[in-house]
Amino acid sequence: MIKTVATTAYDDQKPGTSGLRKKVPHFQRPNYVQNFIQSIFDSLEGFEGETLVIGGDGRYFNREVIQIALRMAAAAGFGKAMVGRGGILSTPAASNIIRKYGAFGGIILSASHNPGGPNEDFGIKYNAGNGGPAPEKLTDQIFARTKEITEYRILDAPDLDLDTEGSFDLGGMTVEVIDPVADYAELMESLFDFPALKAMFANGFTMSMDSMSAVTGPYAKEILENRLGAAPGTVKNATPLPDFGGHHPDPNLVHAKELHDLMMSAEAPDFGAASDGDGDRNLIIGKGIFISPSDSLAMLAANAHLAPGYAAGLAGIARSMPTSGAADRVAEKFGIGLYETPTGWKFFGNLLDAGMATICGEESAGTGSNHVREKDGLWAVLLWLNILAVRGESAKAIAEAHWKEFGRNYYARHDYEGIDSEAANGLMDALRAKLADLPGTEIAGLRVAAADDFAYHDPVDGSVSSKQGIRVMFEGGSRVVFRLSGTGTSGATLRVYIERYEDDPAKLGEETQAALSDLIAAAEEVADISTRTGRSEPDVIT
Numbered sequence: 048m049i050k051t052v053a054t055t056a057y058d059d060q061k062p063g064t065s066g067l068r069k070k071v072p073h074f075q076r077p078n079y080v081q082n083f084i085q086s087i088f089d090s091l092e093g094f095e096g097e098t099l100v101i102g103g104d105g106r107y108f109n110r111e112v113i114q115i116a117l118r119m120a121a122a123a124g125f126g127k128a129m130v131g132r133g134g135i136l137s138t139p140a141a142s143n144i145i146r147k148y149g150a151f152g153g154i155i156l157s158a159s160h161n162p163g164g165p166n167e168d169f170g171i172k173y174n175a176g177n178g179g180p181a182p183e184k185l186t187d188q189i190f191a192r193t194k195e196i197t198e199y200r201i202l203d204a205p206d207l208d209l210d211t212e213g214s215f216d217l218g219g220m221t222v223e224v225i226d227p228v229a230d231y232a233e234l235m236e237s238l239f240d241f242p243a244l245k246a247m248f249a250n251g252f253t254m255s256m257d258s259m260s261a262v263t264g265p266y267a268k269e270i271l272e273n274r275l276g277a278a279p280g281t282v283k284n285a286t287p288l289p290d291f292g293g294h295h296p297d298p299n300l301v302h303a304k305e306l307h308d309l310m311m312s313a314e315a316p317d318f319g320a321a322s323d324g325d326g327d328r329n330l331i332i333g334k335g336i337f338i339s340p341s342d343s344l345a346m347l348a349a350n351a352h353l354a355p356g357y358a359a360g361l362a363g364i365a366r367s368m369p370t371s372g373a374a375d376r377v378a379e380k381f382g383i384g385l386y387e388t389p390t391g392w393k394f395f396g397n398l399l400d401a402g403m404a405t406i407c408g409e410e411s412a413g414t415g416s417n418h419v420r421e422k423d424g425l426w427a428v429l430l431w432l433n434i435l436a437v438r439g440e441s442a443k444a445i446a447e448a449h450w451k452e453f454g455r456n457y458y459a460r461h462d463y464e465g466i467d468s469e470a471a472n473g474l475m476d477a478l479r480a481k482l483a484d485l486p487g488t489e490i491a492g493l494r495v496a497a498a499d500d501f502a503y504h505d506p507v508d509g510s511v512s513s514k515q516g517i518r519v520m521f522e523g524g525s526r527v528v529f530r531l532s533g534t535g536t537s538g539a540t541l542r543v544y545i546e547r548y549e550d551d552p553a554k555l556g557e558e559t560q561a562a563l564s565d566l567i568a569a570a571e572e573v574a575d576i577s578t579r580t581g582r583s584e585p586d587v588i589t
């Protein structure tokens with residue numbers, strides 16, 4: 048029986064960079080989840096009898112929300128729902144399932160790299176039929192709907208067993224509980240040279256993969272250990288836990304410090320990697336060398352043709368605006384398009400669908416390609432492995448050769464987390480107000496060449512997204528970028544992105560923060576960071 052339940056609208060259900068994210072207790076407010084899911088359905092058309100994919104990263108509250116989503120999907124008239132066993136689907140795996148089975152769309156439950164647990168973060172996002180995050184037009188529509196919703200519809204039915212694979216009936220809708228890993232592993236096998244990787248491991252190649260007690264554990268174990276023959280134990284923290292073992296599942300140098308320390312030690316294996324809460328980010332650390340995500344994007348793009356799935360070359364490369372320009376030089380060499388988008392994977396979808404870009408990436412440890420419509424952590428790891436296998440060189444040798452050929456974009460991101468929202472907005476407003484006066488002036492000894500607030504004109508659908516980050520560009524090609532995070536759940540996070548290009552062969556091996564010190568001083572001076580935020584140091588440097 049379908050029930051129609053009266054509800055009161057909330058005014059704070061605006062999806063951010065990647066879906067709606069709040070603390071778990073916030074999501075547990077009366078009908079908070081139901082309102083948002085009904086608002087998604089109310090903003091879609093033509094899904095009667097169609098398939099909806101539902102899955103999440105296994106964090107606290109995942110199973111409860113899946114049960115609600117299933118009953119609401121049945122009430123809304125979907126014909127079928129595909130759910131990962133145990134409620135598990137990594138974000139890229141969900142994207143693949145949507146595409147492979149021609150689903151209408153999917154609901155992904157994740158707060159990605161944010162911590163999980165009864166008092167930590169949860170998130171809901173909708174992905175469309177192309178497998179990618181809902182574009183802004185749709186998220187705007189969903190938000191508008193959340194503010195006026197007065198009722199939702201839900202099937203009156205007991206919870207389904209999500210731990211047994213098979214087909215079940217839920218009020219006339221078929222629920223198919225599927226193996227969360229099989230389709231994804233098959234996709235990876237179609238893109239990369241598994242026999243060559245197997246031979247590399249058989250010949251003694253060693254690696255350490257930290258799944259951070261998050262969703263990639265089962266995927267990495269199946270692919271690296273079972274299919275490719277990496278030694279048992281290669282995948283660390285391989286069991287997804289509802290609270291990620293109390294850690295922050297963000298694969299950066301702060302939260303994956305153990306891996307970093309191992310890779311810099313005498314006991315380092317040949318290659319190290321990590322992935323985040325929902326499996327779409329990657330961290331790459333070679334023996335004795337951290338590869339910054341922006342550099343990794345450029346190096347993957349420069350070498351992708353060595354893997355079978357990309358043997359025909361790339362159609363183009365897309366990167367988010369704050370991501371360094373390292374990939375631009377690769378695009379230039381190949382004579383292919385380079386697209387600069389706002390932060391967030393939803394902006395890559397059109398370029399990928401139109402065949403304009405093959406590989407995309409973000410400085411926040413996200414890289415991916417046209418194989419799905421999300422960034423993909425394990426994909427990046429496997430592409431690196433495929434490149435290492437073909438070139439027979441270490442990650443360090445490949446990085447150094449890359450810098451020699453293209454020059455090096457020294458790059459760092461400084462995050463000031465949990466700062467007062469008003470102070471953060473005040474800082475951005477003050478910067479915006481002086482943009483026009485900056486060109487030609489000197490800041491901390493550096494001359495400003497240009498300054499603007501980045502606006503994106505989507506070349507495919509013509510839509511415009513403005514206020515996407517403030518850029519201060521200096522003579523010589525260095526820059527600092529300021530933006531506020533759209534994924535946090537408490538206060539505001541200021542992100543300061545700092546970049547300097549260097550092509551002097553004698554200056555390619557400097558320590559990053561030292562190489563950027565004058566720009567760091569300029570960022571402080573132009574934005575008044577310490578006075579306005581009350582912080583003298585960033586919380587996280589990546």
Ligand code: VG1
Pocket residue numbers: 064065158159160323327328367390391392409410411413531532533534535542
């Ligand atoms: C951050 C990153 C952005 C990424 C987004 C989602 O957004 O900067 O590059 O796409 O997280 O990643 P923001 O608005 O906080 O800067 V994930 O791994 O949370 O899906």
Ligand code: CO
Pocket residue numbers: 159160323324325326327328
């Ligand atoms: Co993520």
